[in-house]
Amino acid sequence: MEIWAPMQLLSLVLLLLGIVLAVSGIRLSGWIVAWILLSGALLLQGFRSTLSYLAEHGGVDPATYRVANDWMGLGFSLLIVASMYLMREVFAKHRHAEDKLSIVSTAARDAIIMIDHAGRIAFWNEAAQRMFGYSAQEAQGRKLHELIVPQRYRSDSDKGFAAFSSTGQGPLIGETLELTGLRKDGTEIITEHSISAVEINGEWHAIGIARDVSGRKAMQRELEQQLDELRRFEKVAVARELRMKELAEDNRALRERLPKAGRK
Template structure:
């Protein structure tokens, strides 16, 4: 065959001419023109972009230069309450921007289009958006600009941050509660420590005043007796203030019992006339059926008196004071002093006044001890702090309603108590008072005294000695145990301070009673936190006394515990 008769592959009518640049590989498919390939790739790219936008968890909203919506993804539909077909073509300002913010939005758009100033572009900012029902909510927004065939497109990425804001607010509130609790605990510990030291000083001061007043009866010096009486009254006021400090710090436990608050408050109201001027009108609003509470009646009176004095001072002695008592149920409210949520059934004691109200800047501090808006010397700042201590001691809470110029109402909530039987104590007459006149000397016996505070130890030696008792003193519990162990039957009475270095009074009593179980022991203290009657009796201690000592009551206690042959 001749070579000219052969058809070369390059000349075949069914095969395209090879391109030298691709080593014989066809540049274009013979079945798909080049434009169709580009369109297919573009379509696939658009489909991927559309799927990404529709699957996004954040709202993606696009607007043109006229502010009209050109993109509105499913997340935006769910967040704002519009269907996509409802949103497209509408202006963004009318759709999701609150009316008060639309002018600023329009100004920002205009400024960017005129000057290119990118104030918000490329940044994450927080703003307020609006749903289809008109409700507003916080969003995080980021805006970018894209150039399109029809001009610039503004793409907004929005995220509803309502839950984030709520979480932040909850965290801030919990941190505030923690700080408040820590602050009140620290102040309480400091207050209790200060009160303990003052009690020691007052024990000797008031004790010596009592002993001095006894001696004036023999000399008949009326003027000296008057001076001593005045000094003793001042000491009693100091003692009462210390008692309030200890109550705030939860160092003094009450003796709760089942109470009907109505009769107790009715009785206490009679005492209000002594602390309230006639220019203050008293109104009472007591509900008919009120559950019982478990409280110490003396603490109830203390709460009432402190609240009424506070209201009197707020009104500057002129106005209307309202007392109300009713059952309530805790719900969506928070205690004003401990900042904890309040839940459960309570009995509310409310004291309202017609004074100027409580300023917002001091509302969070009114329960702090020694905080007062009064002039120096016109208030100790302990009234509401004591109320805080007592109320929370019994598991209660405090709410405050106030507004500038509209007075204030302090609402104390005590937990309601529903006993198996309906019986509850009526009005109490309070503890028996002791005769202020000390009994004459006439005691015999040997007393072991343990007291670490030198001034109190000296006073107790003088006091017991003035009654005819021989006193052996020790500076701490360890020394007292050593002296007792050396002669267990040589002591007729043991008097132990509770708070001492190296060994507490309770620990010392336990050691002493191992040597002689029937030894009469008196424990005395001014800081009785965690000391219950069960714990004291369980330790074998016969009796307890509180600092500063009530001398006649302490004398009666000593007489009771000494063997009968040693008193006359």
């Protein structure tokens, strides 16, 4: 009986836990439920071993042992099948989620980059490959600041990320701002970044969505130059118009004085 007491207690705890989960509406990970079922199967197998030991030493009559062992064997098989089914479903959902992420990230026109708590690239989509020139194999595992940040900005970037990795906060988090990026061929581009923080397994990761706005900035500079030229032309035109008015007034005054001079 001393052997049965702790096993009965553990069995009761698992049973009560299952009842609470069933009626509480709490949504648990499929992994947790699968492990509970698997633990129950192992516990039931322990009961069978104990029952076998008792039957061998005369503690249980053979008829009772056969019935109990058959039912426990059935329960053990059902629990194993259920736990394996749940694990298969969890794996399938993870694969489905990864497939959806892959489809979305591949179709995205913006670069999607995730770095881990050490500042190393953990995710690098196809748009990031096109934007910066590095393949996913080349980028993953590399430190982001050493890969795409120009040398003159790296010290400040390292300091800022050191603070972010411990708190998940920083001046760039949740903001959309323009940053200078460095391509594989050494050319610099202007990128518009939106950066978010996410906590994974107790460690802070950063997810950035970047867009190359170099073309837009170049067009904006060209428009500004054209506007400057128009403003200069306008100033010249206005000055010329004022001068023409002054000359017209002088000419009118001169004509008015000429007749008077002739009469004298």
